[in-house]
Amino acid sequence: MLLLKEYIYSNLQDIYPPEELRSLAKIISKDILMLSELDCYIGKYADLPPAKKEVLHKTIQRLQQFEPIQYIQGWAPFYGYSFGVAPGVLIPRPETEELVELIIKESPAKSRILDIGTGSGCIAITLSKKMPGAVVEGWDISGEALQIAERNNKELQADVFFRQIDILNYIPENGKFDIIVSNPPYITGKEKADMHPNVLEWEPDLALFVPNNDPLLFYRTIAETGRQLLADNGKIYFEINRQYGNETAQMLESLKYKNIHIIKDLFGNNRIITANR
Structure with a gap:
């Protein structure tokens, strides 16, 4: 059964280096899908609710177009604060x-x-x-x-x-x-x-x-x-x-x-x- 982590890696590994891929998988799981870190590593892709699957698919599509994860999230950390960001x-x-x-x-x-x-x-x-x-x-x-x-x-x-x-x-x-x-x-x-x-x-x-x-x-x-x-x-x-x-x-x-x-x-x-x- 395909794990969530494996699903993310398989769709992005040809674009992002391993270290960045690990970081992206963690952000996608915790900050975008609102799952625990444990779910990322042992959770099964098939067990995701349909709404979360849709969010995951759209996120991966945007990352495949090289869109920065910060723009996808809509915020970026800076000096301990969260700043709203967009392509502007x-x-x-x-x-x-x-x-x-x-x-x-x-x-x-x-x-x-x-x-x-x-x-x-x-x-x-x-x-x-x-x-x-x-x-x-x-x-x-x-x-x-x-x-x-x-x-x-x-x-x-x-x-x-x-x-x-x-x-x-x-x-x-x-x-x-x-x-x-x-x-x-x-x-x-x-x-x-x-x-x-x-x-x-x-x-x-x-x-x-x-x-x-x-x-x-x-x-x-x-x-x-x-x-x-x-x-x-x-x-x-x-x-x-x-x-x-x-x-x-x-x-x-x-x-x-x-x-x-x-x-x-x-x-x-x-x-x-x-x-x-």
């Missing part, structure tokens, strides 16, 4: 948690914080939750992303103010922030060949890609704008493309930023840059 926003990554952790560790509780390219709002909302005295804004060009961020803000009972702003065409207004943080688009078109289909075919191009001939487009624009938006000695935090760490640091230096540091992520890659105005 990037799925939060563990590396970005390190960026948030660094800001919390280094910053006064009552900081004025601006998150540029907020997406699901995971950075801004987490900072608002973990730094209750902070005043936090999140900007994004995408109206779809901002709708998702607003829902997350409400669901998680945070206090972030969101604005629809195209940073590439933004004329700075009066207003001083202590911190600007951004995880902007930084993947060049030539890097597409190395990307997995579940990113390339599902996550929004608007949040991923920059021109091959200008990989620092967003970093430079944000840093230039930051010269006016940041308070004296205010700090900028970037999540970066690991291939352009030195170039990003040199760009910040050319704009008269100081105390520039490149920080490696948990995988040993250059991932974060910090600098003071």
Whole structure:
């Protein structure tokens, strides 16, 4: 008699590596079918109720199209919270948690914080939750992303103010922030060949890609704008493309930023840059 685990594996093993397949089987069983972990390993496929079989079939069909499991679930974990996600926003990554952790560790509780390219709002909302005295804004060009961020803000009972702003065409207004943080688009078109289909075919191009001939487009624009938006000695935090760490640091230096540091992520890659105005 075919076990549930065997059924899931047989339909997905040609697409996903063994380690990912184990994780997917656990998520499908526990979080989507609402079964116990034991049911996943010893439960029989034939014993599933028809309604759960239908959910299972649809889930597997979506995974066979390389749709990320987080979009299928409708949420992704980040820094101990559950954030609603959909194809209009990037799925939060563990590396970005390190960026948030660094800001919390280094910053006064009552900081004025601006998150540029907020997406699901995971950075801004987490900072608002973990730094209750902070005043936090999140900007994004995408109206779809901002709708998702607003829902997350409400669901998680945070206090972030969101604005629809195209940073590439933004004329700075009066207003001083202590911190600007951004995880902007930084993947060049030539890097597409190395990307997995579940990113390339599902996550929004608007949040991923920059021109091959200008990989620092967003970093430079944000840093230039930051010269006016940041308070004296205010700090900028970037999540970066690991291939352009030195170039990003040199760009910040050319704009008269100081105390520039490149920080490696948990995988040993250059991932974060910090600098003071």
